[in-house]
Structures are given as C-alpha cells and as structure tokens.
Amino acid sequence: MAIATDPAKAPETAASPRRLAASYVLEYTYRRSVGPVIGRFLGALRDGRIEGVRTASGKVMVPPSEYDPETSEALSEFVAVGDAGVVTTWAWVSEPRPRQPLAKPFAWALIKLDGADTPLLHAVDAGTIDAMSTGMRVKVRWRAERKGGIGDIECFVPEGGAR
Amino acid sequence: MSEPIRKIEAPVRLEFTVEAGRALTRFLSSIVEERIVGRRCPECTKVYVPARSSCPTCGVPMSEDVTVADTGTLTTFCIVNVPFEGQTMKLPYVYGAIVLDGADLPILHLVQGIPANEVRMGLRVKAEWTPPEERPASLEAIRWFTPSGEPDAPFDAYKEHL
Numbered sequence: 001m002a003i004a005t006d007p008a009k010a011p012e013t014a015a016s017p018r019r020l021a022a023s024y025v026l027e028y029t030y031r032r033s034v035g036p037v038i039g040r041f042l043g044a045l046r047d048g049r050i051e052g053v054r055t056a057s058g059k060v061m062v063p064p065s066e067y068d069p070e071t072s073e074a075l076s077e078f079v080a081v082g083d084a085g086v087v088t089t090w091a092w093v094s095e096p097r098p099r100q101p102l103a104k105p106f107a108w109a110l111i112k113l114d115g116a117d118t119p120l121l122h123a124v125d126a127g128t129i130d131a132m133s134t135g136m137r138v139k140v141r142w143r144a145e146r147k148g149g150i151g152d153i154e155c156f157v158p159e160g161g162a163r
Numbered sequence: 164m165s166e167p168i169r170k171i172e173a174p175v176r177l178e179f180t181v182e183a184g185r186a187l188t189r190f191l192s193s194i195v196e197e198r199i200v201g202r203r204c205p206e207c208t209k210v211y212v213p214a215r216s217s218c219p220t221c222g223v224p225m226s227e228d229v230t231v232a233d234t235g236t237l238t239t240f241c242i243v244n245v246p247f248e249g250q251t252m253k254l255p256y257v258y259g260a261i262v263l264d265g266a267d268l269p270i271l272h273l274v275q276g277i278p279a280n281e282v283r284m285g286l287r288v289k290a291e292w293t294p295p296e297e298r299p300a301s302l303e304a305i306r307w308f309t310p311s312g313e314p315d316a317p318f319d320a321y322k323e324h325l
C-alpha cells in the first residue's frame with residue numbers, strides 16, 4: 001500500500017491539521033476455467049453465434065447450464081438461438097461506472113432471445129430511458145474483435161435501430 | 164462447432180481513497196522526519212504505535228502523542244520460504260513483530276542483516292531508514308530492521324507484548 005499526501009483533499013487549519021489521503025487498489029487477478037458448457041457458449045460467441053442448451057423438459061437455456069435445473073442431469077444438447085429477443089425486465093444506469101459495458105447511460109436488461117426460454121443479462125444501448133420498455137425487441141451488436149467472452153456482445157440495441 | 168473457450172480473465176478490482184485520519188496522519192507525517200509517533204491510552208497507559216485515535220481495549224480517546232525509539236525487541240517472527248506474486252525480497256527472509264522501545268504494541272517489519280536461521284526471539288534490532296529524499300509517508304520509510312549488537316532481551320522483558 002503506497003501512501004501519498006494529497007493537499008487538495010483536506011485543507012489545513014489550526015483545529016484540523018492536514019490529513020493524509022492515499023489511493024489504494026485491491027485487485028485479484030483471477031483467471032477462471034469456465035467448464036465445457038460455458039466454454040462452448042463463449043466459443044460460439046467468438047464466432048458470432050449464440051447457443052443455448054436444451055433441458056429434459058425441452059426448454060432452451062441461454063446462457064446454458066451444465067446441469068438440468070429440474071432433473072440435475074448433465075446437459076449436452078446445444079441449440080442455436082436468435083441474436084434478437086425481448087426485454088423481460090430492465091434497470092436504467094444514468095451514471096455508468098468505469099469498466100461497465102458502455103461509457104454512456106444504458107440499461108441493464110434481461111433479454112429472452114428468440115428460441116430461448118430463459119433470459120440473458122446484458123446491456124442495452126437505447127440512448128435514453130424513454131426508449132426503454134419491458135417487452136421491447138432488441139438485437140445484438142457484435143464487437144468487431146471477439147475473443148471468447150460475454151463482452152463479445154458489445155451490447156443490445158433496439159430492433160429497427162430507433163435510437 | 165467452435166473451438167471451446169477454456170479460461171477467462173475475471174479480475175476483481177476495488178479502488179479506494181484511504182483517508183488516514185488525524186492520529187495516523189500524525190504518525191505518517193512524523194515518520195518522514197525520522198520520528199516514530201505513538202499514542203498513550205489515558206486508562207491502561209499502553210502506547211500504541213502507529214498512533215491511533217482510541218484505545219481498542221479501553222474504548223477511550225487517546226490524545227497524548229509519544230515519540231518512541233527506532234530500536235526495539237523482536238518478539239515473534241516468521242521465515243518466509245515460499246515465493247509469491249509481487250515478492251521483492253530474496254528468499255528466505257524474516258518478517259517479525261518488533262516492540263519499539265517505549266511502545267507496548269509491536270509493529271510488523273522486515274528483519275535483515277542476519278541469516279534467517281540465526282534470528283531469534285528477544286533479538287535487539289534497530290531501524291534502517293530510507294534516504295530522506297526517497298522516504299515514503301508509510302512504514303516503508305524504514306527499509307527494515309537489523310541487529311543492533313546489544314545483548315538479547317530476556318524473555319521477561321517482552322513477555323507482556325507477545
């Protein structure tokens with residue numbers, strides 16, 4: 001931990017001598033193994049496709065799960081789904097934080113892709129909060145350089161491009 | 164089918180601004196002047212180094228600054244033999260609890276200038292200060308502690324500080 005003085009932080013007065021402040025970063029540089037199912041999902045994203053997995057009762061989960069949430073059986077039947085879908089719920093982020101998907105205001109949304117039965121959490125670049133609504137159609141905006149992560153989807157945008 | 168992904172980078176990163184507060188600011192602004200400042204509890208009379216604003220045992224505010232020596236006694240220590248990321252010291256090295264003369268609570272610091280297998284409880288040590296022009300406002304103002312050459316402190320002299 002490095003401690004540095006920052007005179008701008010607290011002006012010195014007789015009653016309150018200047019106090020020290022320092023920036024401090026706590027970081028864990030984790031590298032996770034993702035397993036065979038998410039690994040295949042991410043590999044497909046890199047190639048510009050979205051894949052889910054079919055459960056015993058016929059539902060398609062996107063993102064896929066390694067195990068059937070109803071029967072606990074291992075899952076392996078992958079299904080390609082559409083790159084557009086419906087917003088099932090959302091929250092507006094008026095002041096994005098560093099390292100969030102977009103630097104301008106956006107929505108976090110659960111998006112049920114065409115052909116999927118479970119929703120995917122991602123960002124929607126709608127421009128303004130007024131352009132957001134539950135039930136709206138959105139489609140993927142792919143990142144140009146993809147490397148096999150959820151960030152390969154840059155965000156979703158309103159279908160028809162109304163922004 | 165695409166080539167599956169095996170691993171992803173998933174760092175966790177938290178960025179803080181740490182405010183030292185009045186007592187720790189006293190300590191940190193003194194240490195760059197080669198003085199080590201603690202505070203004495205008005206109830207139990209223990210001297211805490213680094214200075215803190217209240218006594219954690221008695222729960223009362225502490226306001227009496229006490230300058231302690233840059234010499235002290237090594238009470239307990241560990242020998243670090245395992246390399247880890249970000250390590251700067253050559254293995255093996257010693258990290259120990261040092262009760263400075265005039266203080267009642269130990270600080271943790273490096274012990275150098277003696278082979279690791281000769282380090283012992285009760286070893287008398289002295290601070291080796293960094294040059295003033297490159298001295299940080301932190302405990303790293305002291306580069307490490309080295310043997311002072313005095314005879315070892317008897318166990319009774321530091322048993323209360325373990």
